[in-house]
Amino acid sequence: MSDQAGFANALRDRLAPCPAGLTTWNGSDPAARLAVYRNNVWVSLIDALADGFPVTQALVGADFFRAMAQCFIAAQLPRSALLAEYGADFPDFIAGFAPADPVPYLADVARLELLRVRAYHAADADPVAPERLQLALSQPETLGQWGLRLHPSLSVLASDYAVVALWAAHQGVGDLGAVDPSRAETALVLRAGLEVEVIRLAAGAAGFIQQVLAGACLGAAVEQAMARAADFDFSEMLALLLRTGAITDLVPPEQAAS
Amino acid sequence: MTLPTHGEMVTRAAPALDAGLPVRSGLGLKSPHFRDVLETQPDVGFFEVHAENYFVEGGPFHHALTRIRERYALSVHGVGLSIGGAEPLDRGHLDRLARLLARYEPQSFSEHLAWCRHGGDFFNDLLPIAYDERALERVCAHIDQVQDRLRRRLLLENPATYVAFAASTLAEADFITAVVRRTGCGLLLDVNNVHVSCVNHHWDPAAYLRALPLDAVGEIHLAGFAEDRDGAGDLLLIDHHGAPVAAAVWALYAEALELTGPVATLIERDNDIPAFAVLLAEAHEAERYLAQAAVPARRARP
DSSP, rough: OOOHHHHHHHOOTTTTTTTTTTOTTTTTOOHHHHHHHHHHHHHHHHHHHHEEEEEHHHHHOOHHHHHHHHHHOOOOSSSOOOOOGGTHHHHHHHOOOOTTTTSSSHHHHHHHHHHHHHHHOOOOOOOOHHHHHHHHOTTTTTTGGGGEETTOEEEEEEEEHHHHHHHHHHTTOOOOGGOOOOOOEEEEEETTTTTTEEEEEEEHHHHHHHHHHOOOHHHHHHHHHHHHHOOOHHHHHHHHHHHHOOEEEETTTTTTOO | OOOOOOOOOOOOOOOOOHHHSSSSSEEEOOGGGHHHHHHOOOOOOEEEGGGGGGGSSHHHHHHHHHHHHHEEEEEEEOOOTTTTTTTTOHHHHHHHHHHHHHOOSSSEEEESSSSETTTEEEEEEEEOOOOHHHHHHHHHHHHHHHHHHHSSEEEEOOOOOEEEETTTOOOHHHHHHHHHHOOOEEEEHHHHHHHHHHHHHTTTTHHHHHHSOOOGGEEEEEEEOOOEEOTTSSSEEEEESSSOOOHHHHHHHHHHHHOOOOEEEEOOOOSSSOHHHHHHHHHHHHHHHHHHHHHOOOOOOO
């Protein structure tokens, strides 16, 4: 085992022996100094998770969150120096973390926060040019065969819980005490300009965007949306997507997949 | 004033794209301060960013840095390359660095004499290495690889450490000097790290400073530390970048400037980040030291 392998083991596991060959000027136990490194590693990673999952932390309190984060880190150290990506598996870990069972919506709130972090750092893309939009809208007979390209930051989270209301209550929007966590909600997450937005989607709108994300053309997406909710309002949907700059391109019928 | 003499000078030519940072004080750029910087356009010599924070694809980080780069000189400071690592460098990481440097064309790129990766795991800390011949060859090979890939000179930062290794056969400053001479890299002189390591290992900071290749210093870092105690109850300083620059570090900075002449100087604050104005005041304090620093006689080149 190389020197660094022993050192690395001692960082991963606080019960691992202090690696051989460490010295101190005053003959003091090197384990006490090694502990500084171990503390740096663990505290910095716990802090990184706390930065990315603030509402998850608020829902269970800092002590519980940090203990849970520690268990996650023990299971999975970062594989890359890009810490914005660390935590991609944290929501799934929470879902399987038995002590969090009394808070069944915790994993989905964490999923929402993960999507927010991803949206924040996602690639930039300009909204579709107005003339291209005009072109599509000016041909109502073929409009349904056009495809939509959505912003790289955009994602949808369908939850059995009231993830949007729970999240919003921690941003000062609504009263947490009045939220019924067991009400199913679907969240749209996207970056509009520099701000990440979290928007509650009605069933029809959720169906529409999921279809578009899956590559469906407008007509098929609207059909799915209507099947889910007869009151689906396409013009309202379009207005939301245009306001947030979520449509980055329109794909003409001859190039659209379906 | 005499400068320490070093053996043979660098034979590897420093790549051309190395204009260097302006000889002023600069600040670490932190996302809570993006708006302050963009709206007030403070008089700061340069900004420095941690490279890995900008490995993301888009969004507010790149938006802010793009605009700030239009107005300010930039230093890109890596914290995750693991130059001291026993394992090969991560080529993907190096590629991302290359793209970042191509995008922002910073005046300076620096990294650490440390490791942070092992067995595929990233430890998010700057870990110490034993200073022996094997490590010297490994570190030099890694720096050659980095400078070849990035086609620019790297500034290597002296570390802050808490333990030493029985296997070390070279003093830290001699190890750094050998790396600088063999690879042609520059030195990022972290004065806080000098202070921290000298307290932690009972070294003489004046001697340590003079044993470094001071003619290769391209940037200076100043930061704050925290105090702890080791197993024997002796003072142990932690390089945590969460406090103002300490009086002892300002004094050592003045001493360093007497040896190097004025050098671009960064105020580093990565934790407990205060209001921008607080950091700006520290940067102005560094400028006062820079103004007072005597310009040394031109160093002789062989």
